[in-house]
Amino acid sequence: MATTAPNRTRQREAVITRGQIARLIAEGRKVVIVEGRVLKVDAWLPFHPGGDKAILHMVGRDATNEVRAFHSAETQHFMHRYQIGRVEGQWKDFVPPIQGGTVSQLDEGSETAEENGDITHVDHDSSEEEHSQEPSPLFDPAERPTTSLKRRNPRPRTASESSATSLDTLELDPSALPNEKDSQLATDPTQRDIEIFPSLDPLTQQSIIEKYRQLDDRIRAAGLYNCNYTAYLYEFMRYATLALLSYYFLRQQSFSLSAICLGLLWHQLVFTVHDAGHMGITHNFHIDTCIGILISDFIGGLSVCWWKRNHNVHHIVTNSAEHDPDIQHMPFFAISPRFFESLRSTYYDRIMTYDAFARFTLRYQHFLYYPILLFGRFNLYVLSWQYIFLGQGPRKGPAWWHRYLEVAGQLFFWYWFGYLVCYKSIPTAGQRVGFILLSHMITMPVHVQITLSHFAMSTSDLGVAESFPQRMLRTTMDVDCPPWLDFVHGGLQFQAVHHLFPRVPRHNLRKGQGMVREFCEEVGIPYAIYGFTKGNAMVIGRLGEIAKQARIFADCQRSMTVKDALEGH
Structure with a gap:
């Protein structure tokens, strides 16, 4: 018997527990959280113009910031038809299955099956039938959590500490890091990022998200989403x-x-x-x-x-x-x-x-x-x-x-x-x-x-606790150039700004750059910007460092092969 419209509305507004969402994901359902709404987007995967991979990387995660960044208000409203319930409070992200999230990881911290009960109020079949003919879009970011990450300085960085030069040495020149004698920082890029960037604790990251949304409102009010x-x-x-x-x-x-x-x-x-x-x-x-x-x-x-x-x-x-x-x-x-x-x-x-x-x-x-x-x-x-x-x-x-x-x-x-x-x-x-x-x-x-905007930047995985704006700024650099050279770079020199606001037309990115700098100073995230020559030198330096490691790795393999051969005799 078909579900009536009032019943379907009540179902969509019902609170779904963390454990129930974990069970849905463990069953293979594609569940994403957007503005507190639980969206089951299985039926949309074959329709998404941006491909299914973009959606799969946000399964089990709060995709609010990314959905806002990539979609118009009309499209965001259209997504509501995929809603199967709501969550209460701030959502703690799961690791998406495509990134290695498993049933045991999904169940961690969740209610037991007995506590969850059956989730019969979620009408899966009718939801898929309803939307299979008229889908709606979605996408977003995620990363696998890193275990045992410790921050030596958990306080948020001040504006004076968050200069562009603080990132000048990220994963390239360990000697210029805050503590030159710390061998762990000198050899562990992940620990280095934890030292340089704001704490991953929920309060700090939520504060960054709130200020990022305020920045988006400023950019919108300035008309920077309008094409020139x-x-x-x-x-x-x-x-x-x-x-x-x-x-x-x-x-x-x-x-x-x-x-x-x-x-x-x-x-x-x-x-x-x-x-x-x-x-x-x-x-x-x-x-x-x-x-x-x-x-x-x-x-x-x-x-x-x-x-x-x-x-x-x-x-x-x-x-x-x-x-x-x-x-x-x-x-x-x-x-x-x-x-x-x-x-x-x-x-x-x-x-x-x-x-x-x-x-x-x-x-x-x-x-x-x-x-x-x-x-x-x-x-x-x-x-x-x-x-x-x-x-x-x-x-x-x-x-x-x-x-x-x-x-x-x-x-x-x-x-x-x-x-x-x-x-x-x-x-x-x-x-x-x-x-x-x-x-x-x-x-x-x-x-x-x-390649310039990313090859020299961090490749560390700080896990699902890291907010969208911090992850974009940690992995992306801008290239500094005079305005008269903008046509040569074509807006791609503002990659950090672009990654925060991908729908802002490129001719407006320079205007938004100053606002992003202010945001970075306020939240304590280093803003990476270098000249074209310096940026190229950093990329070549990164490639050269990895090439050196490849040579060392090859030498070690040869030594082990010789040792095994000698021991065999």
């Missing part, structure tokens, strides 16, 4: 100029100049695609997605929907070795010695094997960094094709047709670029190869810009 369309007029003029120059030089058979202009065009277009992917242009999901597909697929040959799926997870589990696809570049790069353990990527669902090839390349990764990034765009083609043609995107819900538009975009791109430009307009095979390589290598600064 005048700025896009200048952007369009720049794009058109580069496109016309590339066509002109191609007709003049100045193939190198044509390739350079085309590469610069692709470089600039990436920034608008980034805005569109975050719905920062019109704030309409379908319109901004179509803008992104038109630019990324039709003009650039890359899948914006693949990028959104990848990028959403990156925003949620930033710099997590197991979970963030943006730092999973084995066997070419490793920014943490944890990659020596042959970790399993929860995003790619495969082992990132630390094999013989990886052992060789990682020893020289600081020398290979720029040369490999020259060919980064070719890797993006492969990832885009896998997403589109293997059907990794949603096939139901509001985004079902985006895949077919992207297929059309891919066909169009390879027709105009592959056939009309490379084959028909360039006479020899050697010149064609040169044109392709040069046009693609010119886009390398984008790949440097993307």
